[in-house]
Amino acid sequence: MPRIEGTNSILHPQYIVGFVDGEGCFCVIISKHNTLKSKKEVRCIFEIEVREDDKPILEAIKKTLGCGKIYLLDYTRYSKWRAHAKFKVSNLPEIINKIIPFFEKNQLKAKKRKSFEIFKKIALMIQNKDHLHLKGIEKIEALRNKMNK
């Protein structure tokens, strides 16, 4: 089992499961294709957003999961909002090879588990290129509508 020594080190998997049950998001975004307007694009994104001063915990999560990127979000338009930091995994191979196996091995316990199960199905459908035909897109849309309710 990995040792825990502050946020610079590898985190215990159960720590990540608890943090993600509270703060994580499994998102599926369906949008029109940039150039082929009749086509739709589907993207799976796993992300965690926290206040900027908690960025070190995102760095430790990134290191432990071995994928993803961290972005700083500066909400200057909203004067009452502090800057946030976001850990984001949107690369499909990373989702398939890192994120899904991690949460299959270390199961979520709150309602986010249901979102993860749908997210996983859709990611595998994209890998299988089901999103490139109408029937697949319809199935993906129906699944996505069941998420985060």
Add this chain to the structure above:
Amino acid sequence: MPRIEGTNSILHPQYIVGFVDGEGCFCVIISKHNTLKSKKEVRCIFEIEVREDDKPILEAIKKTLGCGKIYLLDYTRYSKWRAHAKFKVSNLPEIINKIIPFFEKNQLKAKKRKSFEIFKKIALMIQNKDHLHLKGIEKIEALRNKMNK
């Protein structure tokens, strides 16, 4: 190490640390005494609030920590807010004997760790009855102002 089998069972301590780093709150409330208006009351409260459909995770946390109570919060006044559930520990002996030792053994990693350290100091000052004299109250107020910044 405790086994994890769904939310009815004991949770791994690191799961709780991760969840609390995301969603927990260490609060210190200073208010005027109900009858002796010149005196102040100080209360330490540890709480976690989630949407009502995640109440089972609070039940598992309550079971694992061996203290606290769960409340349902019905925000009918705010039509867009769903009902929430809150796990709350406000009993001082439970805070001293259960909550503080748990988070000393299983250290928080995000900025909430600083809030916990101040919360712990204030809880021990209350146990020591420092809150019953002016100098103690002033020190508690100064400490409290450093929390959750």
